[in-house]
Amino acid sequence: MRAEVGRRPPGFGLLSPLPRTFYNRDPRKVAKELLGKVLVRREKGRWLAGRIVEDEAYLGANDPAAHAAMGRTARNAVLFGPPGHAYVYFIYGNHYCLNFSCQPEGKAGCVLVRALEPLAGIEQMVRLRGLRIEPERSQPREFRMLTSGPGRLCQAMAISRARDNGKDVCAQGDLVIVDDRYRPQRMAATPRVGVTKAAEEKLRYVIRGNPFVSGKRA
DNA sequence: TTATAGATTGCCT
DNA sequence: GGCAATCTATAAT
Numbered sequence: 001m002r003a004e005v006g007r008r009p010p011g012f013g014l015l016s017p018l019p020r021t022f023y024n025r026d027p028r029k030v031a032k033e034l035l036g037k038v039l040v041r042r043e044k045g046r047w048l049a050g051r052i053v054e055d056e057a058y059l060g061a062n063d064p065a066a067h068a069a070m071g072r073t074a075r076n077a078v079l080f081g082p083p084g085h086a087y088v089y090f091i092y093g094n095h096y097c098l099n100f101s102c103q104p105e106g107k108a109g110c111v112l113v114r115a116l117e118p119l120a121g122i123e124q125m126v127r128l129r130g131l132r133i134e135p136e137r138s139q140p141r142e143f144r145m146l147t148s149g150p151g152r153l154c155q156a157m158a159i160s161r162a163r164d165n166g167k168d169v170c171a172q173g174d175l176v177i178v179d180d181r182y183r184p185q186r187m188a189a190t191p192r193v194g195v196t197k198a199a200e201e202k203l204r205y206v207i208r209g210n211p212f213v214s215g216k217r218a
Numbered sequence: 219t220t221a222t223a224g225a226t227t228g229c230c231t
Numbered sequence: 232g233g234c235a236a237t238c239t240a241t242a243a244t
Contacts, residue, residue: 065225067225089239090239092226092227092238092239094238097226099225114225149226195225
C-alpha cells in the first residue's frame with residue numbers, strides 16, 4: 001500500500017502519524033495533548049479528517065469507570081497491548097466508540113475520542129451519518145450533529161469494531177492521527193460524561209469555546 | 219439460562 | 232425533559 005503515501009488529504013501532505021512514544025504515557029497527559037490533533041481516515045478512496053476537540057482519559061486498574069478495571073478480557077485485550085492502537089467497542093446496541101491505547105504493553109489505559117471538528121471529506125461524512133444537510137448552508141446546530149459525540153464521530157468516519165479494533169495507528173494506514181501544528185488557545189478539564197463510577201474525577205478535556213464540543217453548550 | 223446495566227443517540231411529548 | 236432502540240458483557244439465578 002505504498003501508493004497511499006502519495007495520496008494524502010489536502011493540507012496534510014507533509015505530516016506523518018504521531019509516534020508510538022506519544023501514546024506510551026499516562027492517559028491524562030495523552031488526552032490533554034491529543035486536543036487539537038487531527039484524526040485522518042481513508043475511506044473509499046477519499047480522505048476524511050477532523051480535529052479532536054474533546055476526549056476523556058481512562059486509567060486502568062485504579063479507575064472503576066474503565067473497561068480495563070476488571071482485568072484483561074477478550075473485549076478489552078487491546079488496552080493491555082502496546083500503545084498506539086485503536087480500541088473500538090460497541091455500546092447501547094447502536095454505537096461504536098473510538099479509543100487509543102496508552103502506556104506500555106501489559107499496562108492498561110486509553111483515551112476516548114468524544115468530538116471532532118470536521119476538516120476534510122465533509123460531504124462524505126454527511127452521507128455516512130445519513131443526514132440531509134448542506135454544510136455551507138446549514139445552521140450550526142445541525143452541523144454540530146455531524147461529529148459531536150463519540151457515536152456520531154465513529155459513524156461519520158466509518159469506524160467499526162470489525163474494521164478498526166486493534167489497528168496500529170502509528171503505522172501508515174487508513175486510520176492515523178497527525179499534528180498540523182494547531183495549538184488550542186484555551187482548554188478545560190471536567191467530569192467524564194455518562195459514567196456512574198468515579199463520576200467526580202475531572203478526566204474529560206475540551207477545547208473551550210469550540211462549537212463541536214458535545215453537550216448543550218460548548 | 220435469564221436479567222440488567224451500559225464511556226449514546228434521536229424521537230416523542 | 233423523558234424514554235425507546237438494540238447488542239454485549241457481565242452478574243445473578
